[in-house]
Amino acid sequence: MTQTRNARRHMIGVVQGTKQDKTITVVVERRFKHPKYGKYVNKRHKYHAHDEKNEAREGDKVEIASIRPLSKTKRWRMTRIVEAAPERGVDVAAITKAAEAEVGLGAVRSEEPESSEVRAGEPAGSEVRSQEPDSEPERQGEGGSQP
Numbered sequence: 001m002t003q004t005r006n007a008r009r010h011m012i013g014v015v016q017g018t019k020q021d022k023t024i025t026v027v028v029e030r031r032f033k034h035p036k037y038g039k040y041v042n043k044r045h046k047y048h049a050h051d052e053k054n055e056a057r058e059g060d061k062v063e064i065a066s067i068r069p070l071s072k073t074k075r076w077r078m079t080r081i082v083e084a085a086p087e088r089g090v091d092v093a094a095i096t097k098a099a100e101a102e103v104g105l106g107a108v109r110s111e112e113p114e115s116s117e118v119r120a121g122e123p124a125g126s127e128v129r130s131q132e133p134d135s136e137p138e139r140q141g142e143g144g145s146q147p
Contacts, residue, residue, distance in 0.1 A: 008065040008066050008067070009065065009066040010063055010064070010065050010066075010079070011026075011028045011047070011063070011064050011076075012028070012061060012062070012063050012064075012082060013026040013027050013028035013029070013047070013061070013062065013064065014026065014027050014029075014059065014060070014061055014062075015056045015057065015058055015059065015060045015061075015062055015085075016046065016058065017058065018051075018054070018056060018057060018058055020048075021054070022050060022051055022052060022054060023048055023049070023050065023051065023074060024048070024049050024051045024056050024062070024078060025046055025047070025048055025049075026046070026047045026048075026049050026062060026064055026076070026078075027044055027045070027046055028044070028045050028046075028047060028064075029042055029043070029044045030042075030043050030045075031043075047064060047075075047076045048071075048073045048074045048075075048076065049062075049064045049074065049076040049077055049078045050067070050070055050074055050076065050077045050078065051078045055078075055081060056078055056081060057084075057085060057088055058085065059085025059086070059087065059088065060081050060082075060083065060084050060085050060088070061081070061082040061083040062078050062079075062080065062081050062082060063078070063079045063080050063082055064076040064077065064078055064079065065077055065079045
């Protein structure tokens, strides 16, 4: 007799902390309608999830799945990075391609050209900004005494 496992529960949340080794703290926010008053309420819950390769960084949107207990608080595992944090400047597609190439699936898929590539050593969204003078305009009536 072969037994099949039950379907795992999946959730998507934002990584809040990566201070532990191979562990991330994920905040999952859910929105529901209050049963009595009808107002929509936002609830947040923190989960500790296992990140085997320490890939996730703060601000990344990740998918977590339930697993057997690994420690006192860890009952979740990070399955994938859904969206990288904007300040990280990393393309999730690049991470996925690297993981597929590591497994050997990279040659199976057709390579599509990326229209927006991030240059090495340059954060995403970096543009040349015009420099404005640092001096503030003088205000009148800032003596501390009122007329």
